[in-house]
Amino acid sequence: MKIPTKSWCKHAFSFYPKCDVVMNNISEAFNNTILVARDKHVLTMCEWIKSYLMNKNATLRQKVDRWGQRIMPKPRYRLDKEVEMSGNWTPIWSKNEIWQVVHIHNKHSFIVDVSKKSCTCNIWELVGIPCRHAVAALGYRQQKS
Numbered sequence: 372m373k374i375p376t377k378s379w380c381k382h383a384f385s386f387y388p389k390c391d392v393v394m395n396n397i398s399e400a401f402n403n404t405i406l407v408a409r410d411k412h413v414l415t416m417c418e419w420i421k422s423y424l425m426n427k428n429a430t431l432r433q434k435v436d437r438w439g440q441r442i443m444p445k446p447r448y449r450l451d452k453e454v455e456m457s458g459n460w461t462p463i464w465s466k467n468e469i470w471q472v473v474h475i476h477n478k479h480s481f482i483v484d485v486s487k488k489s490c491t492c493n494i495w496e497l498v499g500i501p502c503r504h505a506v507a508a509l510g511y512r513q514q515k516s
Contacts, residue, residue, distance in 0.1 A: 384497060404423065405419075405420055405423070407419075408420055408423075446500055449498075449500055450500050450501070450506075453500065453501060453502055453503045453506050454503075454506050454510075456503040457503040457504070457506040457507040457510065458507075459474055459475050459476065460472045460473065460474055460475070460503055460504055460507035461473050461474075461475055461507070462483070462504075462507045462508040462510075462511040462512075464511075464512075465482075467486065468484060468485040468486035468487075469482065469483070469484050469485075470482070470483045470484075470485070470508035470511075470512075471483075472490075472504040472505075472507050472508055481502075481504040483495075483504050483505045483508045485505070485508060485509065485512070488501075488505075490502050490504050490505050492504060
């Protein structure tokens with residue numbers, strides 16, 4: 372049986388979920404957490420899991436409520452890294468909201484469409500956070516405004 376490419380290869384991922392992670396850690400972490408409840412009777416185990424999930428959700432909600440920023444810490448860290456890495460890219464305006472972004476050393480280039488929030492590297496569409504090419508184009512556009 373052949374596994375479809377869209378299940379395991381990043382270039383074929385759907386852009387809808389906005390996630391570039393190709394691993395299964397959440398289910399592994401959950402299964403590890405409920406090990407203590409697995410040897411209980413079915414109803415007791417279900418009650419334990421329900422209580423655990425309710426407490427976990429309440430804790431996470433409190434953290435979110437206390438967070439004073441618009442962007443959560445991990446996406447912010449990733450965006451900061453992209454901003455840092457955008458310094459080696461030179462944007463060249465093409466038309467409307469379309470830019471060609473070229474690396475200053477190896478001359479690799481990507482096309483960024485700011486209006487569609489897309490880049491030919493597909494990171495912006497896949498993750499939902501602007502890639503370094505988009506950051507370079509957006510930064511240059513902001514400086515010229």
